[in-house]
Amino acid sequence: MSETLVEPGAPQAGRHWMAAVLGATTTTVVCVVPGFLVGGLAVQIADELHFDPAGLGLAVSVCFGVSALSSVPAGALVERFGVKRTAMAAISISATGLFAIALFARTLAALVAFLAIAGTANALGQLASNAAVANRVPPGRQGLSFGIKQSAIPLSTLLAGISVPLIALNLGWRWAFALAAGLALVALLLVPPDERAGKRPAAAREGRPTAALVVIGVAATLAAGGANALGAFLVDAAVAGGLAPGPAGLALSAGGAINLTVRLVSGWFADRRTGGHIAVVAGSLVLGAVGLALLTQPGLAALAIGVALGFGLGWSWPGLLNYSVVRLHPQAPAAATSITQTGIYTGACLGPLLFGAVAATRGYPVAWLTASIAMLLAAAGMLVARATLIRRSRANGG
Numbered sequence: 001m002s003e004t005l006v007e008p009g010a011p012q013a014g015r016h017w018m019a020a021v022l023g024a025t026t027t028t029v030v031c032v033v034p035g036f037l038v039g040g041l042a043v044q045i046a047d048e049l050h051f052d053p054a055g056l057g058l059a060v061s062v063c064f065g066v067s068a069l070s071s072v073p074a075g076a077l078v079e080r081f082g083v084k085r086t087a088m089a090a091i092s093i094s095a096t097g098l099f100a101i102a103l104f105a106r107t108l109a110a111l112v113a114f115l116a117i118a119g120t121a122n123a124l125g126q127l128a129s130n131a132a133v134a135n136r137v138p139p140g141r142q143g144l145s146f147g148i149k150q151s152a153i154p155l156s157t158l159l160a161g162i163s164v165p166l167i168a169l170n171l172g173w174r175w176a177f178a179l180a181a182g183l184a185l186v187a188l189l190l191v192p193p194d195e196r197a198g199k200r201p202a203a204a205r206e207g208r209p210t211a212a213l214v215v216i217g218v219a220a221t222l223a224a225g226g227a228n229a230l231g232a233f234l235v236d237a238a239v240a241g242g243l244a245p246g247p248a249g250l251a252l253s254a255g256g257a258i259n260l261t262v263r264l265v266s267g268w269f270a271d272r273r274t275g276g277h278i279a280v281v282a283g284s285l286v287l288g289a290v291g292l293a294l295l296t297q298p299g300l301a302a303l304a305i306g307v308a309l310g311f312g313l314g315w316s317w318p319g320l321l322n323y324s325v326v327r328l329h330p331q332a333p334a335a336a337t338s339i340t341q342t343g344i345y346t347g348a349c350l351g352p353l354l355f356g357a358v359a360a361t362r363g364y365p366v367a368w369l370t371a372s373i374a375m376l377l378a379a380a381g382m383l384v385a386r387a388t389l390i391r392r393s394r395a396n397g398g
Contacts, residue, residue, distance in 0.1 A: 020136035021145045023192040024129035027087045028152035030184040031094045031125030033159065034101065034118035035063040035348075037176060038111070039232035040160025040252055043245050044173040046236075051108045053236060057356020060232045062112045064348030066119030067126075071345055074123040075338025082194035083132045090125030091187050094118055098181035102174045126341060127334040132192050134326045134333035140271055143323050147267020150319030151260045154311065158256030164235070164249030212388045213325070213336070216278070217343030219381025220321065223285055224344040225351025226292055226371035226378075227315040230255075232352045234307070237364045241298065251303065255311035262316040270323055277324040278386045281317040285379035288314015292372035296365040314375055318344065328389075 038045060042056050051059075078086045097118035105111040129149055137145045163176040234255065238248035266284075270277055291309025294302045322337055329336030351371070359367040 017137045017141065017145070019190075020132050020192040021148050023087070023187075023190040024132040024145075024149045025152050026187040026190045027091060027125045027132075028129045028149055029156055029159075030187045031090050031118075031121045032153060033156040033180055033184075034094060034097055034115060034177075035060050035122070036153075036156040036160040036231055037098075037163065037180060038063075038115065040164055040235060040249060041168050041173040041176060042232070042236045043239055043248075044164075044168045045111070048173075049105070049108050049111060052360055053233065053356045054360040055108050055356075056232065056236065057352040057354070057359075059108065059112050059115055060228070061349045061351075061353035061356075063115035063119040063122070064228065064345045064352075065350075066116045067123040068342050068345035068349055070120045070123035071127070071338045071342040074120075075127045075334040075336075075341075077124065078127045078131050078334035079332060083128050083135070084191055084194050086124055087128040087132070087191045088188055090121045090128060091184060091191070092121075094121035094125065095181045095184040097121065098177050098184060102177035102181065105174075123338075123341070123345065127338055130322055130326065130337045131334040134330065135194075136192060142326065143270030143320070144264070144267040146319040146323040146326070147263045147265075147270070148319075150267075150322065151263045153318065154256040154259035154263065154315070156256075158253045158260065160231075161235070161249045161251070161253030161256060164252075165246045169246065212385050212392065213339045215381060215385040215388060216321070216325070217340050217346075219378045219385060220340055220343035221347035221350070221378075222374045222381065223288075223314075223317065223378035224347030225354070226347075226375040227288070227310075227351075228348040229351045229355035229367070229371050230292065230310050230315065233355060233359065233364070233367075237295070237359070237368075238303065240364060241303075243303075251307055255307040258308055258312040259315050262312045263319050266316055267319050267323070270320055277320050278382050278389075281321055281324075282379040282382040282386070284313040284317050285375050285382065288316075289372045289375035289379070292368050292375060295368040 038056070038059055046052070046056060074086075097114050100114040100117065101111060105114055133142060133145045133149055167176040167179065231252070234252050235245070235248045238251055239245055243251070266280065287309050291306045291311075291314055294306035295310065321340060325337050325340055326333045351374070355367050355371060358370055
């Protein structure tokens with residue numbers, strides 16, 4: 001018995017589904033990159049704006065906190081106005097936030113305000129991208145497609161890490177944001193057209209919260225808290241442990257590359273299974289928790305293995321989770337994933353904030369251990385959600 005228990009109606013695939021995946025991926029990259037750029041360039045930004053790890057946690061948390069508050073309304077907007085208009089609006093908002101940070105972020109308060117603008121783009125762009133994949137990609141390729149789309153997150157981390165030695169240490173951190181803003185506008189050319197629009201209000205009701213979606217959302221909050229703390233604080237923690245900023249940035253990039261690869265591979269395998277996706281998510285979180293625990297130990301070996309497990313598995317699950325939720329709610333993919341995305345964004349908000357506070361007061365080892373425990377609890381929550389889905393299927397005669 002698996003948790004993928006509802007046979008979805010076949011989405012309208014469209015003839016050019018790879019173009020839809022490309023557009024969804026670039027939209028996601030553009031809309032999520034501001035928060036990760038701040039994490040990757042934390043050392044340089046903090047030196048100029050004069051804030052500690054708690055300030056970094058606050059900045060990243062506000063970005064994802066706004067995403068959490070915007071997620072459900074954004075899902076409704078995507079279902080109402082379609083992918084193309086909402087994706088283009090999200091890209092434009094993100095580019096505006098990036099330019100504003102490059103030009104006008106002179107204090108921590110200003111940085112936080114501009115990241116809040118970017119947070120609305122993140123929610124809108126993510127859900128528009130989910131709908132694009134659900135509506136235009138054939139069912140047998142949706143697992144890989146969601147893996148490709150969610151590779152935008154580690155790709156953003158990789159780009160943030162590379163920007164340290166290539167841009168920030170040579171031209172200054174503001175140039176990294178300015179270049180990202182310019183490249184973001186190119187993504188407007190890749191937004192896919194709408195496959196369907198003006199859906200009946202009854203279809204959106206498929207996205208209403210169920211017990212399973214709520215449990216998944218709570219588990220995703222815990223999982224995303226640890227995972228996003230890893231992306232936001234790895235460079236600063238590595239530098240605090242004695243590593244130079246350049247190699248620390250490359251460690252972040254390596255983690256992003258590993259994570260990108262695992263997301264693609266897990267998506268490919270998902271298309272070859274009939275279910276069990278949430279169980280795989282839970283297993284990935286357990287191994288990710290081991291990786292975070294290893295970061296409490298000194299030395300390059302612990303750092304390398306911790307980054308590989310923490311990024312490669314502890315942060316590999318969002319694509320698989322979105323794929324499973326979309327299969328359960330094929331008529332309202334944006335509305336349904338908006339509920340679980342709210343959990344992810346809440347964790348992304350609270351995780352860095354709490355992690356930064358713990359790191360500032362108790363040190364990074366205690367903070368990494370706390371994040372590891374949160375990820376273990378998330379794995380348990382995913383298994384509870386799976387059991388809820390199985391009980392619902394049996395009650396319905398499935």
